[in-house]
Amino acid sequence: MSQKDQEKWDRKYLENPALREPRPPLRLIDTWVPPGDGNSQALDLACGTGRNAIALARKGWKVEAVDLSPVALQILTEAAETAGVLASIRTEMIDLETFSPPVNSYDLILKANYLDRSLIRRTIPALRPGGLYIVETYMHHADNAKKDANPDYLLAPGELKTLFAEGFEILHYDEFWNESYEMHRMRKQAIVAKKLST
Numbered sequence: 001m002s003q004k005d006q007e008k009w010d011r012k013y014l015e016n017p018a019l020r021e022p023r024p025p026l027r028l029i030d031t032w033v034p035p036g037d038g039n040s041q042a043l044d045l046a047c048g049t050g051r052n053a054i055a056l057a058r059k060g061w062k063v064e065a066v067d068l069s070p071v072a073l074q075i076l077t078e079a080a081e082t083a084g085v086l087a088s089i090r091t092e093m094i095d096l097e098t099f100s101p102p103v104n105s106y107d108l109i110l111k112a113n114y115l116d117r118s119l120i121r122r123t124i125p126a127l128r129p130g131g132l133y134i135v136e137t138y139m140h141h142a143d144n145a146k147k148d149a150n151p152d153y154l155l156a157p158g159e160l161k162t163l164f165a166e167g168f169e170i171l172h173y174d175e176f177w178n179e180s181y182e183m184h185r186m187r188k189q190a191i192v193a194k195k196l197s198t
């Protein structure tokens with residue numbers, strides 16, 4: 001694990017009160033994720049302080065929420081306890097740069113505001129046939145407000161569709177301007193892709 005990355009993210013969460021405030025979960029969860037049946041298993045990659053993990057747990061899902069920042073995971077744990085869903089969420093401190101979860105383990109994989117293309121490839125086998133892979137993150141755009149964003153972490157136009165071109169049915173794809181509660185006005189891309197059975 002990159003100690004420097006972990007320290008960077010811990011510091012961000014500790015020094016920036018706005019990042020510790022509860023934020024609305026992805027709208028995609030409301031629209032596309034069916035209620036869990038108590039055994040439905042989700043994986044929230046780079047979960048941060050848990051806005052999406054908590055929303056999934058509220059819908060009846062069991063959630064594995066993973067991130068490299070122990071500070072973020074502690075905030076998540078406290079928020080999940082307040083929301084009454086702590087029993088449905090298991091947190092783990094993990095470096096996603098080397099993470100390859102076991103095959104056929106999840107009915108839903110979600111990745112929000114974090115881009116690692118190889119992580120998508122490494123985690124697709126962990127999604128069960130019929131399961132949903134949901135990604136929402138930032139993309140290149142000339143009018144993005146954050147001019148110093150690392151270009152490696154920004155999607156090219158249409159790129160998410162290419163990452164799920166094989167073995168998936170794309171249920172939803174969109175490019176749009178982010179919500180006003182985010183720090184900088186940025187263009188985003190989102191996909192909901194259903195894994196095919198064969």
Ligand SMILES: C[S@@+](CC[C@H](N)C(=O)[O-])C[C@H]1O[C@@H](n2cnc3c(N)ncnc32)[C@H](O)[C@@H]1O
Pocket residue numbers: 005009045046047048049050051052066067068069072094095096097111112113114
């Ligand atoms: C912008 S936040 C997004 C948090 C959350 N997904 C959300 O949308 O609210 C990015 C998160 O990625 C985590 N992260 C960065 N590099 C990571 C790595 N190599 N392994 C695991 N988590 C990482 C950070 O700790 C941070 O919580």
